[in-house]
Structures are given as C-alpha cells and as structure tokens.
Amino acid sequence: MYVTIPTDHRRSNPITPLKSVMTKTAEARLKPGSYLYFEGDEVEWLYQVMVGVLRLTRLLADGRRQVIAFAYPGDIVGFPANGLHHTDCEALTDARLQPFRRAALENGEGDAELHAALLQSALREISAMQDHFMMLGRKSACEKLASFLCVLTERVGEEVGGYMQVSLPMSRSDIADFLGLTTETVSRTFTQLRKSNVIAIDNIHTIIIRRPTALLSLSLGDGD
C-alpha cells in the first residue's frame, strides 16, 4: 500500500509478507540512489518491499517530474501495463525486496493464494491513487503537506518521548514533486507548521508531531 491518503487500510496489517509456495527467489538488495527499474523496461518481476523506502517517478519531456508514490514495507511495486514499467523506481534508503515473477500476477502460476494477494494489492493501489487525485487536484499547499505527514505518521511513525515522530528519507524536492508543489513552497509550509507549533523539525529528515489533532484538522481543510 502506497503513501497516499488512506482509505481504510490502517497499520492493522503492518507488513503481511506475501508467501509463495513456488520458487523461493532470493531477496534483492538495493543501495540508496540505485534504480530497480526504469520507465519503458520490460516487466519481469514484481517486488514486495520488505525493508526500506522506494520512490516511483515519471518525467515529462521538459524535465518536470511527478513522484507517483513512495513505497514502504508491505507495498508491491512494478505492476505492468502492456508488459512495461511506467515509472522509474529508485531506492531512497537501503532496501530489501522480495521478487515475484510477473506470471504470478498474470496467470497465477499455480499459486492461487499469491495470485490473489497480488491482485488485491493492485486493486488497493487503484483506490489509493484515487485518494491522491483529490490531494493533487483539490487541496491547498498546507492541506497537502499536512495530509502527507498524517499518512506517514499513521504508517511509519514511532513514538518517542510521548510524541509521534516521522522520518522523511526523501528530499524536499521529492516531497514537492509528490504533492505538486515547488521545494520553496514545501519549505515555507514546513516552517509555517513549525511556527504554529503543530510540528517540530528535529532535523531535516525527522519531524515530531506536536499537535496531531491540529495536523489532522489542517489536512482536512478545517484550518480556515
């Protein structure tokens, strides 16, 4: 499940690994900055993220970029369309991935359980992307960033000293390209949230949620 506004899937299901009764393929490992695949590549494998964070991006001819999703442990990346990858996929951190043959999705390969799990994952992704449409099309900069932090806190936040804390392995421009903003706007919005004491910025990559309910309100547009 990808980082978008959640529909219902809570952290109730933290990282249900898909287990295949078939060929137990060895986990893949990635270093930060290395690519798993590129747009246009033939799809041979899907991958479940076991450890780490990946970034899926698409480029426009003139260099404008859209981050499609950040993939966290439990998520599946690499769904094919007409047999091809439609995004670039880069590791933001050290990562470990469990590969599944594309055929496991497309014809089951005799493993009905795995097949069903991959399909459900694809369907959840459709729903998650629909949420993200609302974010991109209809939310203000502040609502976008607040939503983003809420979702991340929900999925991968850790409690530290009575507050939830979130690690942001991606750069400000990754966040900007995910939310349809510029880095400057992302930066200003972080500052604004910090000054209004909704969050604290421990360091650039670590955010502390000081007022979770305020953050949630902002994410829903009650901030007016």
Place this chain on the structure above:
Amino acid sequence: MYVTIPTDHRRSNPITPLKSVMTKTAEARLKPGSYLYFEGDEVEWLYQVMVGVLRLTRLLADGRRQVIAFAYPGDIVGFPANGLHHTDCEALTDARLQPFRRAALENGEGDAELHAALLQSALREISAMQDHFMMLGRKSACEKLASFLCVLTERVGEEVGGYMQVSLPMSRSDIADFLGLTTETVSRTFTQLRKSNVIAIDNIHTIIIRRPTALLSLSLGDGD
C-alpha cells in the same frame, strides 16, 4: 481505458468487448443522471461500458469534488478495494453496460480468459492514473485543457468536414473537477483556445479541432 493522457493504447483496440463463457448476464441500461453505484457500496458487479459515458467522482467532507475519470465504451468500471466502491458513478448519457460478477475478477470463476482481461484492464487503469497525476500535479490550466481535448479527440473524435470534432457530454464543472481547476478557468481557457483559432466551439458540447498540432504542442507545454 479511461480518459487520461494515453500511454500507448491507441484507438487501435476500439471496443474489444470482454466475452464471458459463463452466465450471459443481461446488459444494464442507464439514463443520464442516474447512478450506477455510490462510494461505500459493496461491490457485486464490475461493468464494461458498451455505449455511453460515465463519470466517476469522489467527494471531500466540505463538498470539494474530484472527478476521477470519465469512462467511455470499452472501459471497465467498478474495481473494488476491500470489497467496496471508492467512487460514485453516474451516467452522463444514455448508457449500456455489460455486468461481470466481482468473482470473475477475484477468482476467475472458471473463466480464465475473462479473468485475464479484467486483470489487464485493472493494470492499464493504474498506468492511466499515473498519467493523470502528471496532469494534475504539474501542468498549467492551458496544458490541462489541451491535453484533455487531445485525449478525447484521439479516443472518440469524429471527422466532420475535414476537421476532427469532439463531443463533450460532461459539464464545464465536470471538466474543472477532473482537471483540478474552477469552472471559470475552464471557460476562460476554452475562450483563449478559440480566440487563438486552435479550436472552434460549435456549441457548448461540441468542439472542433482547427489546429491539431498546435493543440498537441500546447498540451505538452511548448506553448511558451
């Protein structure tokens, strides 16, 4: 396949109907303005649009709306996530739909061919939605509307008197909510395209493409 920036699927495959060897369920018919399902409904059927145009929408608590997609003949609507519908679906025109049991997607129901076709349709939808992200997040009003008209022309344009002509069964506010704009901006952008002689507006719901290459350039951001 939904109305978004196309990846590769051209009109080469105009309306390949999915044929089931199983229960030949009767076609459903819809009048304009009637709903096929609502967000939150249990999914029992998927539908392939045979005739007509449907609109898939999502609402925010405060009434802001996002049009997720317009579904044209050949498209499948109703993919479940956790068994539920995640959009509202309304007919914009008279429509005819071929229903398929949800089980045909989820476990094949013994019809492997239908199962595979539904799965491929879901995967293509994921790719189409990724295109739409770029549109919502990274394009200007003019690029958005030009892209929209290009895609529609490609999919459902008809040649009339040497020019391609496109019918727009949806309202201006549907277009606005699809592109993440206001109705005023959509209207102004139509006027701008008309004044620069890229399109002609035969009537509110019928657009003539006077300069297709100029429209394509605008959609890609070469308009500067």
Place this chain on the structure above:
DNA sequence: CGGGTTCTTGACTATCTTCAACGAAAGTGG
C-alpha cells in the same frame, strides 16, 4: 575542513481563484 548540494528565506510576479454580474440554454407548467 572545504566545496557542493540541499534547504530556507525574502521580494516580486504570475497564475489561478473568488466574487459578482450577465447572458444563454434547458427544464417546467400553464
């Protein structure tokens, strides 16, 4: 420690939205 990248901040600008009015089209009822 130093050089390069990333992040933040400021001033200014552009694009799009908002608010408001008007006109056109479509639906309703006599």
Place this chain on the structure above:
DNA sequence: CCACTTTCGTTGAAGATAGTCAAGAACCCG
C-alpha cells in the same frame, strides 16, 4: 407553444495562493 424559472456558461475586476528568481544558511561528504 410560450412564459417563467433555474441552471449553466461566460466575462470582468480584484485578490490570494503558489511560483520564480536570488541570496544566504545548513547540511553532507570526502
């Protein structure tokens, strides 16, 4: 079929949000 009402679409003026350009600060890495 026409008058009335309502909805939808267009246009204008003003304002706000986010973008652009530019400089300085913080961070990272060798």
